[in-house]
Amino acid sequence: MEHVSIQLDTAIARQIEKDMKEFNYSTKTEFIRESIRDKLNKLAEERKKKKAWDALFAARGVLKGQGKAKTDEEFRKITEKAAEDYIEKLENKFAAQK
Numbered sequence: 001m002e003h004v005s006i007q008l009d010t011a012i013a014r015q016i017e018k019d020m021k022e023f024n025y026s027t028k029t030e031f032i033r034e035s036i037r038d039k040l041n042k043l044a045e046e047r048k049k050k051k052a053w054d055a056l057f058a059a060r061g062v063l064k065g066q067g068k069a070k071t072d073e074e075f076r077k078i079t080e081k082a083a084e085d086y087i088e089k090l091e092n093k094f095a096a097q098k
Contacts, residue, residue, distance in 0.1 A: 006032075013028075016028055016031055016032070019031065055090075058086070058089075059082075059086055
């Protein structure tokens, strides 16, 4: 484990001590570690949401420049091609991350 030292305002330290007693934490270290884990989990969730939004906007942009379809069949072909291209892009991206 890595050792990290922090300084806290007196008011924050007192609030931690109150919360420790109320929520049954045995040490400040335990309380702070769990707080950090919670924050890291929230950031990971935000990162996932951002990636999902980025993918949505990318998918929306896939159809740009394709022109307008005159028939339902043309539209289906354009959207299928765009979906295939996007899936291939994602597969390449995630294959590179492995």
